[in-house]
Amino acid sequence: MLLLDGKKLSEEIKAEIKTQVEKRLLTGKSAPHLAAILVGNDGGSLTYVGHKVKACEQVGFRSTLLHFQENITQDALLKEIERLNADNTVHGFIVQLPLPAHIDATRVLLHIHPSKDVDGFHPVNVGRITLGMPGFVSATPLGITRLLERYAIQTAGKHCVIIGRSNIVGRPLSILLSSQSATGNATVTLCHSRTQNLASITRQADILIAALGKPEFLTANMVKEGAVVIDVGTTRVPDPSAKTGWRLKGDVKFDEVAPKCSAITPVPGGVGPMTVVSLLLNTLQAAQQADP
């Protein structure tokens, strides 16, 4: 069983990005600049944004964190987005979700200019990727395809089964893996809460992706011997023995599933770090498009 070490791989890719940034600087170009909008003080959001800012520093990107109070109005937030859209020194930006209930997240999302939408959530980018055109791929699906690629896990002709049809993971991943591309050409089955006889489907998977957000949902009896298993889950479960009082749990019951797999991602240290590094890749792409 091969452990797909997203943490180590993400460090390698960060080193490659850093080299690219240095090349840009040597030729008189600006460092890629990522801005992040954070509203309120949700613990998870603070952590995630913190990781992203830190990752920017590691690779020589410029980063700007715009942190607003929970009670910012929707109009004020939309104005901030317009400002970032117009700011030529910012190559890409993200709005950390979730947003407070009084703000229409879809409205906010649609306000981001697609050329700066490095999260790849805007319909223009989703549509372009769906049609096989260039655009920003959202970070988690991009990270997973990069992980498979770097570990030389062939997708062409393989049966990939994805559990979970979210707009940020399962859905775009189902599109990427079945597209005509080097990290695609798989036969893809997309499963979700309404799927019947789930285990009989997951047992057919050569590559099995759990992205439903239910800790330890995927058990050994659902996995074919020799399958590749990708665990996208990151649920915080209480753990009094941890300093923080919680720890991350994946969607896969790792201890019993891992022995059956040819390869598997751990949680933490699998998909998570690849997601952060994908955001950096998108921001680098945005900078190169704006200032080639």
Next chain:
Amino acid sequence: MLLLDGKKLSEEIKAEIKTQVEKRLLTGKSAPHLAAILVGNDGGSLTYVGHKVKACEQVGFRSTLLHFQENITQDALLKEIERLNADNTVHGFIVQLPLPAHIDATRVLLHIHPSKDVDGFHPVNVGRITLGMPGFVSATPLGITRLLERYAIQTAGKHCVIIGRSNIVGRPLSILLSSQSATGNATVTLCHSRTQNLASITRQADILIAALGKPEFLTANMVKEGAVVIDVGTTRVPDPSAKTGWRLKGDVKFDEVAPKCSAITPVPGGVGPMTVVSLLLNTLQAAQQADP
């Protein structure tokens, strides 16, 4: 075995659309107006555009056919599209494909304003539909979901297998059928030219959609007893006994597959007429959005 009569159903839906148009006219609103751009004299394209114009007449729509010579320049074509984008009397328009080789079809497509893109091919519409937002669904997938709906064929929890990942049929249909909607919630497997052991997958399908464009590809041994089979193929094969010298063949070997099915679409008279009527539904939607 139930024959899914797309021709009859399309006539029923056309009658419903006609009633909607009459209601619009009674309240002083304009008739929906569809324009079609046709370049050159490809036989198939002439026939398809002819069907669309005729269908407009049947339901009381206004229609305009802009027929250009094969040698029209790309710039001139883009100017025509700009004119249609700006023309408030045109609610929606389509560019009949294929276009001559000297014209970049993607460039042309991207030039159509998404609010008038009643073919649903623009990335903005594809992205919106992928994300579950309102937008124009391309005509063939929309026609198929309408056909299933009207014949009360449940998709929720069913295993739908689609053969063919084209941007105009297989791909968007895979998204629709797996979405959270009344005609979705299916477990969807998308198969294509790189799929291995295809028959072992298609035999699992409760609903099987053949959209690969290979006449009589799907044979009885690939179909589960009691399945619903939807045939999207429309290949013209030579037939000396026909007046035209050809006849339409579907992707399904109908004679041997039909007896195994609980329901099946014929070719012609199945998906084809539903596609044309879906274009009318999209044009009506465009008119109602422009002039509610």
